[in-house]
Amino acid sequence: MMILAGDIGGTRSRLALFVAGEPAARFEQTLPSRDYAGFAAMLSSFLELAGRHDHGRIEVAAFGIAGPVQGEGDAARVQATNLPWTLEAATIGQALGGARVRLINDLIAVGLGALASPLDRRVNLNPEATPATGHAAVIAPGTGLGEALFFHDGDRHHPMPSEGGHCDFGPNDEREAALLSYLRGRFGGHVSYERILSGDGFSSLYAFARHAELGRPTPGADGQLSAASDPNALVTQWANRGEDECAVIACRLFARILGAEAGNLALKSLPTGGVFIAGAIVGHIMPFVREQALEAFLDKGRFATMLGRLPLWVVADGNLGLAGARRLAEQEMDSTRVER
Template sequence: MMKKRGGTGSLLVGDIGGTRTRLSLYDALGKRLLLEAVLPSREHGSFEEIARSFLGSADHPPPSVAVLGVAGPIRDGVATVTNLSWKLDEGKLARSLSLDCVVLANDLAVAARGCLHLPADVVVPLGEGRPKAKGNHMAVIAAGTGLGEALLVWDGSKHLVLPTEGGHTDFAAQGAIEAELCAFLSKRFPEHVSYERVLSGNGLGALYDFFVARGARETKANERRLEEGDRNATIAELGLSGASRPAAKAVDLFASIYGAEAGNLALKLLGLGGVFVAGNIARHIVLARREQFLAGFRKKGRFSGLMAQIPVVVVTDPLVGVRGALAIAKDLVADGEAPPARPKRASPRKRSSR
């Protein structure tokens, strides 16, 4: 069992992604924010490096517990970040950072836990209604550097958070255009075309390339813009503004396929309580193309009527994963159940992620 430090230890919580790492430090009870930062993941060689930089930036009580959402597979307390070269080990992190306990958790499972603690002003309904949590299953999906999916399963008294690797399931083309897209992507990724190959930052870039290959013309000015800075972000900007024909087509198809996969997730879970759509892409493309998203979500043949009754909302809070990690950390401390970290430890919270 974890030894309680009489309120002297703090709680380190975070959300580790392929592009950004969001870290927050709270007091021992998890009630007062002491420090927070959003740091570029790829500019650091390891999580230990980024954590030391963060913790050394101000005076504060040293953390005793860390709960970290990780965008990558986790097995026996060891995680690799799918779109990053980092490897994290609970036991090694605890020793390196002098912590009593480290918990590595699926990033979307952590975000899903955070969705249970969201204020109303960071939830934007795409259609009618808001999630109906009590008594219902719900789902969480988030496209970003990768595609993450998680489940909130109602057990009769509370929600159990279940991580998945749904983003790596086979891409299922609907209609002639998507069949062409699948063939196009099969040449680029001959080993496997997953939903993440479409529904991610790089996936948006691939959709743009597909429409250019089909003959959608681009202006010289836009071509120059695409050579500068973040190409995928520029495609989103050009597509949403209508300044680029292939980018606009890419954004529209992206929203439709995103909605279809969110609907697949809801159907498999029978998530009648609702679907939370999180991540930076949701805050931009999904809100701007809600009609295409909802059309894809609801287009399920004989079950289209049922799908129209499921609430779908966009989470605009970029710190939803940090909220979930904090909730887990507070539970560990309140229950006194956080054991000293060991090199290998299995946990129902820790499976795989994107």
């Protein structure tokens, strides 16, 4: 059976055709999302390109997209968060000649991709943990902060979406308390974990480090940041090269707070199958994650021993959204075979 999987982003979208049992895509394209008036136009363009290769009829399709999914199955629809698009499973299915279509939130797609990732694509931050099968938790910094739980029924994982990234940030020491006070002033009140553990969080943490005079910035920092197309990426580059003390402090804070929130998520869900820190961002600050995250994850007082038994995985892969969409499509394909 031919499968279509998609990772729909505000800037770029990746679409790929797979055949069940084959590891590599038969055909794949990355398309600029904002060049299309809607998803239907993008899909039509992709299908035209794919048709030149005569891949056959698509039986099942699944797409991960940023936005809340309303309804289930063929009745599912998503209003995209970062695009003026609305995706409807039934309409997409008709465009695909009657294919079964599933829509999922992009974080759920990332989580499914992380859970299916091979061991050689993961980093284990907690070598003393006891690997086991069971419920899992995923935390993924990106444009925002995604958090989700995955219930295990003894056979497969079922996603349980959340908006946990918007929970109140809780400081764990005097520096983090000062950070909270600074961010409350910066954002006019409520400070969520997403304000810190996201792409823009690096700029906020860097600004705090400079405001609190925690280190020396690199010469000409203001001009470089103003000229940069992505100031957040510049902060991480400075930190990795050790060129800017404030950037180093910002990345240490990011990694430590990420580990602490991963521990909070673990306490709330008891994921014996492990906690997964997922997405491309953590790969850019991996030395700091290795240095800071586990200690903060375990810093839970009387429950440190219990958390010490849980695997803490890092899957720093920018392809997880597409891999997760493919996994969902394959699950739907299996269900279709059972029904037949």
